[in-house]
Amino acid sequence: MADMNQVLFVSFLLFSVGVAGVLIRRNALVILMCVELMLNAANLNLIAFARHSGTVGGQAFALLVMGLAAAEVAIGLALVVALYRKKDTIQVDQINLLKG
Amino acid sequence: MIMEPALLSTPLHSSVLWLIPFLPLFGAILNGATGRWLKNTKVVDFFALGSMAVSFLLVVYTFIQLMGRAPVDRSVTQTVWTWLTLGDAHVLGGLTTNTMTWAYKVDPLSACMGLLVTGVGFLIHLFSTGYMADERKNGQYYRFMAYLNLFVFSMLNLVLGANMIMMFLGWEGVGLCSYLLIGFYFEREYAAIAGKKAFVTNRIGDFGFLIGFFLIFMVYGSVDFDTLMGMTRTILARPEITLFGLSHAPTWWFNLIGCCLFLGACGKSAQIPLYVWLPDAMAGPTPVSALIHAATMVTSGLYMIARMNFIYVNAPVALSLVLFIGALTALVAASMGLAQYDIKKVLAYSTVSQLGFMFMGMGAGAFSAGMFHVFTHAFFKAALFLGSGSVIMACHHEQDMRNMGGLRKYMPWTFASMGIATLAIAGIFPFSGFFSKDEILWKVFEGWYAGGTYHGSTLSLVTWCMGMIAAFMTAFYMVRLMVMTFFGEYRGAGHDPHGLTVPSEVHHAADDHSHDAHGHDAHGHDAHGHDAHGHDAHGPQEVPWNMWVPVFILALLALVGGFLNIPHSLHWLGSSHFSEWIAPILYQVHPAEGPEAASSIEYILMFVATVIWAPAAMGLAWVFYGADPTWARPRAFVKRFPELFEWVNAKYYIDEFYEAAFIGPCKQLGAQLWAFDVWAVDGMVNGAARTTLNVSHAAHWFDAKIVDGLVNLVAWILQQVSGGFRKLQSGRVQNYAFVMFLGFLVFAFWKFLAC
Numbered sequence: 001m002a003d004m005n006q007v008l009f010v011s012f013l014l015f016s017v018g019v020a021g022v023l024i025r026r027n028a029l030v031i032l033m034c035v036e037l038m039l040n041a042a043n044l045n046l047i048a049f050a051r052h053s054g055t056v057g058g059q060a061f062a063l064l065v066m067g068l069a070a071a072e073v074a075i076g077l078a079l080v081v082a083l084y085r086k087k088d089t090i091q092v093d094q095i096n097l098l099k100g
Numbered sequence: 101m102i103m104e105p106a107l108l109s110t111p112l113h114s115s116v117l118w119l120i121p122f123l124p125l126f127g128a129i130l131n132g133a134t135g136r137w138l139k140n141t142k143v144v145d146f147f148a149l150g151s152m153a154v155s156f157l158l159v160v161y162t163f164i165q166l167m168g169r170a171p172v173d174r175s176v177t178q179t180v181w182t183w184l185t186l187g188d189a190h191v192l193g194g195l196t197t198n199t200m201t202w203a204y205k206v207d208p209l210s211a212c213m214g215l216l217v218t219g220v221g222f223l224i225h226l227f228s229t230g231y232m233a234d235e236r237k238n239g240q241y242y243r244f245m246a247y248l249n250l251f252v253f254s255m256l257n258l259v260l261g262a263n264m265i266m267m268f269l270g271w272e273g274v275g276l277c278s279y280l281l282i283g284f285y286f287e288r289e290y291a292a293i294a295g296k297k298a299f300v301t302n303r304i305g306d307f308g309f310l311i312g313f314f315l316i317f318m319v320y321g322s323v324d325f326d327t328l329m330g331m332t333r334t335i336l337a338r339p340e341i342t343l344f345g346l347s348h349a350p351t352w353w354f355n356l357i358g359c360c361l362f363l364g365a366c367g368k369s370a371q372i373p374l375y376v377w378l379p380d381a382m383a384g385p386t387p388v389s390a391l392i393h394a395a396t397m398v399t400s401g402l403y404m405i406a407r408m409n410f411i412y413v414n415a416p417v418a419l420s421l422v423l424f425i426g427a428l429t430a431l432v433a434a435s436m437g438l439a440q441y442d443i444k445k446v447l448a449y450s451t452v453s454q455l456g457f458m459f460m461g462m463g464a465g466a467f468s469a470g471m472f473h474v475f476t477h478a479f480f481k482a483a484l485f486l487g488s489g490s491v492i493m494a495c496h497h498e499q500d501m502r503n504m505g506g507l508r509k510y511m512p513w514t515f516a517s518m519g520i521a522t523l524a525i526a527g528i529f530p531f532s533g534f535f536s537k538d539e540i541l542w543k544v545f546e547g548w549y550a551g552g553t554y555h556g557s558t559l560s561l562v563t564w565c566m567g568m569i570a571a572f573m574t575a576f577y578m579v580r581l582m583v584m585t586f587f588g589e590y591r592g593a594g595h596d597p598h599g600l601t602v603p604s605e606v607h608h609a610a611d612d613h614s615h616d617a618h619g620h621d622a623h624g625h626d627a628h629g630h631d632a633h634g635h636d637a638h639g640p641q642e643v644p645w646n647m648w649v650p651v652f653i654l655a656l657l658a659l660v661g662g663f664l665n666i667p668h669s670l671h672w673l674g675s676s677h678f679s680e681w682i683a684p685i686l687y688q689v690h691p692a693e694g695p696e697a698a699s700s701i702e703y704i705l706m707f708v709a710t711v712i713w714a715p716a717a718m719g720l721a722w723v724f725y726g727a728d729p730t731w732a733r734p735r736a737f738v739k740r741f742p743e744l745f746e747w748v749n750a751k752y753y754i755d756e757f758y759e760a761a762f763i764g765p766c767k768q769l770g771a772q773l774w775a776f777d778v779w780a781v782d783g784m785v786n787g788a789a790r791t792t793l794n795v796s797h798a799a800h801w802f803d804a805k806i807v808d809g810l811v812n813l814v815a816w817i818l819q820q821v822s823g824g825f826r827k828l829q830s831g832r833v834q835n836y837a838f839v840m841f842l843g844f845l846v847f848a849f850w851k852f853l854a855c
Contacts, residue, residue, distance in 0.1 A: 023838050031834075096831030 007048040014041035028083065028090040032076045039069045110173055111326075112165065117178035117204045120158045120214065121256035127151030128249035135242020148245040149225050152252065156218035163211045171684050175326075177262060179203040191321035192341060198322060205262035205325065209471065209685045212678075213259035213403055216475060220395045220482050221252050223650035227486050228387040230647035231493060244284060244385070251277035255396050259403055264313050264323040267404065271309065271368065274397045275302045281392060282384040294383035301377040305367015309404075312360030316411075318343055319353060325407060332410045332687060351414060358411050358418025362425070365401030371459060372429045375452050376755055382444040386489030389444060394451045394485050395478035402458050402474050406467045410687035413465060420559055423463025423544070427563035427570075430456030432752070434573035438580075439748040441602075442499050443488045446581050450525070451481055453570055457540055460567055464560070466543035467686055468679040472665045473540055475678075476532035479661050480521040483654035487518035490647050491585055494640040495592055501581065503601045506590035510640040513648040515586050517655035522582050524658040526575035526718060529710040532662030538706050539667050541567050545705065571709065575717035583726040590640065598730040667702070 014037055021034030043062045050058025084090050127147045135144050166174045179201045186198040206214065225248060235241040254273025261267045275298075283295030313323075319335060320328050340347050365371065370378035381393050392398070405412060405422065412419050430453045437449035454477050461470030494511055495504055508515045524531035527538060544567060547560030591601050642648065665678035724734050738745040747753070 019841060023834055023841065026834075092833050095833070099829060099831030 004048060004052055007044065011041045011044040011048065014038075014044065026091045026093050028080045028092050031092065032073065032080070035076075036069060036073065039065060039072075111175035111177045111205070112169065112173070114162065114165075114176045114178050114206075116158060117162065117176060117206065117260070118180045120155050120162070120218070121204070121253050121260060123151040123155045123158075124249040124256070125253040128246045128253060131242050131249065132246035135246060136239070138242065141236040141241045144242045144245050145229050148249050149222065149229070151249060152218060152222040152225050155252070155256075156215075156222050159206075159211065159214040159218050162206045163215060166206065166208065166211055171680075174208050174684055176206040177203060178205075179262075183265065189317075189321070191317065192319050192343065193321050196321040198317075200263060200265045200323060203262035203266065204260045206260060207685050208681045208683075209403070209406060210259045212471070212475065212682070213399075214256060216478050217252060217255045217259060217396050220478055220654070221248075221255075221391060223653055224248075224387050224391040224395070224482065224486065227390075227489070227647050227650040228385075230644050231387055231489050232385065240284075244281075247277055247280050247284070248387070248391070251281065251392060251397070255400070258400050262325060264316065264325070267407070268309070268313060271364075271400065271404075272306070274392070274400060275299060275306070275368070278302075278381070278392050278397055281388040282381045284384055284388070288383075291383040294377075294380040298377040298381050301374050302367045305364045305374055307363070308360045308367075309364025312357045312364065315343075315353065315357045315360065319357070329410050329685075329687060332414070336414060351416070354411055354415035355417040358408075358415035359421060361404065361408060361411070362418060362422055365405055365459075366425065367401075368404075369398050369401030369455050369459070370429075370452050371401070371425050371456065372432065375429060375433065376758060378452055379445055379448040379751070382442075382448050386444065386485060386492060389448070390482045390485035390489070393448070394481040398451065398455055399458070399474045399478065402455070402462065402470060405459075405462050406471050406682075407685075409467050409685075412462070413687050419463055419465060420557075421463075422459050423547075423563050424559060426456045426459025426461075426463050427544075427566040428456070429453065430460060430570040431566040431573075434570040434577070435748060436751045437577040438573055439745055440577075441501050443491065443501050443504070443581060443585065444485075444499055446501075446577055447481070447484055447488055450484075450574065450577065451477075453574060454481065454525070456570070457537060457567065460544055460563060461540035463563075464540070464543040464547055466540065468665070468676075468682045469536065469539040469543050471682060472678050473536035475664075476524065476536040476658065476661050479654050480524040480531075480533060480658035483517050483521040483651050483658055484525070486647070486651045486654065487514050487521065488585075490514045490643040490651065493643060493647075498592060500602055501584040503592055504585045504590070505588045505592075505600075506586070507640055508586040510590070511586075511642045511648075513642060513652055517648070517651040518582065518586070520655040521658050522578045524662075525578055526714045527571060527710060528714055530662060532658050532660070534710055535662035535665055535667065537571060538709055539665070541571070541709070542667065542702055542705060549701065568709075568713065572713060572717045575714040576721045579718045579721035580725050583722065587726050588729045592640070600731060667706075670706075 018034045018036075018038030018041060021037065022031050025031055025034065043065050046058040046062045046065070050056060050062075080090055083095065087095060089095070127150070130147045131144050138144060162176055165176060181202050183200045183202045186196075186200065188195050189198060225245070228244065228248065232241055232244050235244060251274060254270045254277055256270070258267055258270025258274060261270060279295045279299040282298055283292050285291045286295070316328065317323055319341060320331055322328060322331070335341075336350050338350055341350050341353050343353070363374075367374045378393055378398065382389055384393070412422070433449045433452035433456060437446050437453065440446045440449060454473070458470045458473045458477070461467075461473060490511065491504065491507060491514065492499055494507065494514075498504065520531065524533040527534045541564060544560055544564045546556075548554065548556035548558070548564065589597065663674055665676050666674040667676065725731055750756075
């Protein structure tokens with residue numbers, strides 16, 4: 001049984017990798033994947049705290065987040081496809097229509 | 101309110117009366133609107149002549165209706181619509197509300213005028229179809245016919261109108277049509293100038309007419325002829341009339357009104373001093389001269405005076421003025437006619453002179469005699485004018501009588517017609533002119549004769565003498581015209597044994613008839629001359645039937661027309677139908693007296709006039725011009741008195757006098773006003789403009805530098821400030837996400853550090 005701190009550390013790493021990916025990578029698909037990483041880091045935390053407190057509310061919440069992530073990916077991928085059709089690219093740095 | 105007098109008659113209401121004037125109007129509109137595109141000018145003929153014919157028949161129908169009624173009830177009226185309502189006008193009787201209607205009235209006087217206008221008008225339309233044949237080719241024909249129909253419409257409004265407004269409408273309408281028709285060949289300057297002269301001269305007369313018209317309205321509070329006539333007795337019964345702060349007896353006001361109206365009549369009917377436009381009006385086509393400037397329009401002044409007889413019989417001064425001016429015009433114009441060579445100019449002065457005779461009749465108080473001369477004159481003068489048109493056409497648009505001669509052989513119908521008309525105008529028994537002219541002269545003489553006492557006014561005697569001299573001259577110049585035109589040898593086509601001809605003015609100014617609207621190139625004229633009616637090779641020829649028939653009908657009317665009004669002294673010949681017919685519209689000063697016994701003095705005067713006086717003048721003219729083909733006597737006369745001849749031939753330089761005395765000063769005044777306009781008014785306007793310009797330059801500078809500067813400063817500051825914020829809006833999703841992340845971190849640190 002791993003220590004609570006170790007789990008949280010892994011979770012922190014996962015989340016940091018996700019944040020860095022979202023902020024640094026230019027490919028919209030990769031950004032979507034990094035968002036998944038962040039979500040899963042959150043899931044890991046939820047489950048860790050659920051075990052720690054001996055309740056199942058966290059686990060149930062993690063399941064909900066998984067469903068939500070699936071929906072999010074569906075919408076996100078659809079957006080990416082639409083974007084590609086419109087602009088012939090999925091490089092987010094080339095999409096700056098709202099530049100002031 | 102003004103008391104409505106009981107009307108004398110019970111008029112018959114008709115619903116077709118409006119068609120009489122409006123049919124020619126429809127003809128004018130149809131032809132005027134569509135004629136330009138009609139290839140076949142016969143269609144134009146159909147509309148123009150058809151409307152005239154139907155209109156004539158309607159007048160005849162109305163005339164027969166009138167004949168079937170009692171004399172006092174001879175009146176047919178129709179109110180077509182209400183024209184305008186005048187509210188609360190201040191007139192003599194106080195405030196009045198007057199409704200002016202578009203109404204027509206046919207009574208004995210206007211019925212006769214209507215017959216004249218439509219009947220003679222129709223004949224002249226028919227003549228025009230031949231005379232204006234040249235215009236069929238150049239597309240001006242429809243315009244002529246439309247104007248002619250429009251003229252008839254206006255003239256019928258004038259004579260059939262039931263009130264003064266309608267009369268004034270027609271009065272101005274005929275003036276307009278006269279202007280349009282005199283200037284029909286407007287591309288020639290002299291025709292355009294003649295039209296302008298006629299119009300402006302008439303305006304002077306119209307001024308007087310309008311003043312008289314306003315005065316009548318002020319005195320009576322009405323413009324309706326029947327009402328005016330019925331109220332006259334009430335008005336006259338007033339001790340005095342006060343208008344505009346002036347108090348005078350009614351007769352004084354009637355004199356003023358009569359003089360003002362007579363000024364209008366002077367303009368329209370070409371009397372001294374406003375007669376100068378009529379001779380110049382000969383610049384129009386000859387049918388126009390016959391219809392407008394001889395038979396109808398120039399008689400509208402006479403018609404107006406006859407219509408206003410209730411004013412004139414109560415205005416002795418105005419009546420004397422009419423008498424004197426008429427006699428003076430008759431004499432002066434007749435003398436001018438003696439020395440003219442242009443055939444139409446002779447007839448023009450003859451018309452002015454005959455109009456003077458008519459005014460003499462009016463001035464003598466013999467309205468029916470004056471009006472009767474209007475009708476007989478319309479017949480014989482229209483015949484003479486149309487005949488002269490035929491002559492001019494046969495002589496290839498030559499108007500100088502010295503270049504004519506001998507046409508009797510070539511144009512028998514025209515010669516016969518003009519011969520009859522000449523005898524009529526000269527006053528030979530039993531032609532119509534004898535009856536009408538001698539009736540006038542007798543009435544004038546009667547003013548002095550005064551029932552055998554010879555105590556009448558001297559003016560009557562003087563004017564009678566002037567009239568007799570004018571009658572002598574009339575016979576002389578008419579025979580001179582006939583002899584120069586129809587007797588002897590034809591002097592055209594280079595045949596001139598006695599050296600009488602003068603260089604033809606056909607191709608210059610005096611030509612009345614259009615050769616060609618598009619310039620005077622020789623080719624155009626020759627081509628026209630040959631195909632229209634042969635040329636010099638054939639000599640003059642009789643004109644086609646549609647030209648000589650109307651002339652002949654008019655001549656027949658001139659022959660028999662006189663028997664409609666036989667003077668009292670010749671009652672074994674017939675009765676004075678015309679005078680009796682017209683009597684109901686005349687204002688009776690005293691209860692009607694029984695017919696006077698024929699006086700022996702009237703017989704003697706008549707006999708002298710027709711057997712000695714007129715034939716003597718005719719004989720003199722024959723001796724001068726007919727018996728001797730070289731015209732030695734008149735030429736010797738001219739050589740002996742060159743100044744006298746020159747003076748008369750130049751019409752006493754009256755045109756030049758007017759030019760120097762009135763037109764010149766008017767032009768100078770105009771020039772002065774123009775100079776004032778240019779220097780003072782334009783200067784002020786330009787100065788104001790310049791000031792405005794300078795002020796606006798300053799305002800522009802202020803606007804551009806100060807106001808715009810402030811606005812731009814605000815904008816500039818905003819732009820600088822917003823530039824910093826603008827950079828935040830990069831449009832890159834990851835920038836936003838990074839800022840969001842930073843914000844989250846700040847929030848987290850602040851949250852946890854604060855704990």
